[in-house]
Amino acid sequence: LYRQVLHIRDKALGPTHPDTLDSVNKLAGILDLLKKFEEAEEVYERAVETAEKTLGPEHPDTLRSIALLAMVLYHRGEVAKAEKMIRCALEGREKALGPEHPDTLTNSQNLAFVLRELGENEEAEKLYRRIIEHKEKALGLDHEDTLRYVYNLGNVLHDLEKYEEGEKMFRGIVEVLEKTLGPEHPETLTAISNVGSMLQSRGNDAEAEKIYRRLLEASEKTFGPDAIETIRAANAVAVALFFQDKRYGDAEELYRRSLDAREKTLGFGHRSTYTTLCRLGALHEEQGQFLEAEQYYQQAVDRIGTTLGEDHP
Incomplete structure (x- = not known):
């Protein structure tokens, strides 16, 4: 349909008409x-070339x-090339439209996204702080x-x-989302998970455990006991337990629960399933239970070999 519209406009209006250029962009967007x-x-290259000639x-x-x-x-995957082009578009939009125009802010967001990918x-x-400042005003x-x-x-x-x-920021998001969407909404739960991640990164595993248990309880209510979101929450609690006070028994119970649910919902050959097997292996290895650890590691190796092939790195 988009190709047909473009063909008609190209013939009737010419390749440089704004409506034709709009059709070119829409077709490219669908292809993307x-x-x-x-x-x-x-x-898109055709659109840029034509627009530069006719519009400047x-x-x-x-x-x-x-x-x-x-x-x-x-x-x-041409990330560095994309960055240069986004910078070019951003500079032009800041001049032509102003720094607070929605198109300029979208451009800034895209640049921030690409920069993060490049590790910058x-x-x-x-950039994100600048965008937030404008958005907060508006x-x-x-x-x-x-x-x-x-x-x-x-x-x-x-x-x-x-x-x-980061923890303060995500706690602020949780507070707002609990009011606007409710404490068990998926977006609220994602923000709660990020609070836990920040706490764990700070080495506060006990507090992270509390957050993850809250997440687990809400996930069970919202998604059900075997849902992937609930499994992830159970796994997060297990990791927090593993790193604090050597609470291996509690951690193992949750890892086993995660393993059972992942085998049911994702299958024996799924990456998440054999990752959980590896974690169970590490748990037993940490306790000096090398025979049990070897058994879990071997199961993981067998499943990886079956799924990805024995020569996979």
Whole structure:
């Protein structure tokens, strides 16, 4: 359908008409969604080339096509090239539209996302803080759009090992989401999980255990005992137990529960299943129970060999 519309507009209006360019961008967007990245790149390149000739390099429509092309390059794994192109689009949009325009802020978000992928977290942090400042002014701190960026900043802070600030940030998100969505909503539970992760990264395993137990209880109610979300929560409690006061018995019970549920829901050959086997092996190894540890490790090796092949790294 998009190809047909483009063909009609191309004939009737010409390749440089704004409506034709809009159809080019829409076709490329669909190709991107369908993961036909090579073809999407070619179509966006056509859009950029035409827009630069007819509208000029700093026109908002040209910059839009450049920004979209950059994300296709990112999806193709050309991250460094995508970064340069996003910077180019961002610079142009800041001049043409201003720093607080929604398109400029979207561009800033895309740049922050790509920078995090490249490990340039300090700059990503600055960008997220700037976006949050604008969003907070326009929408308020409790708005879902603002919270999404606060969430992204929290993840960057974790990467930068700024765990204390990250914990406060995620606790703030939990507080808002509990009021707006409810304490057992999936988004609230994800934020609670991140609080636990920050606590664990700070070495506060006892407090992390409390958070993860709360998460486990809510996940059982929301998703059911065998759901993948509940299994992950049980596993998180087990990890917290493993690292504090050598509470191996409690940890083993939860790992076994995770293993049973993962075998039921994901199958014997799933990565999460044999990861749990490895954790059970490590648990017994830590206690000097080497025979039991070997048995779990061997089960994991056998399943990995069956699933991925014996020569897999």
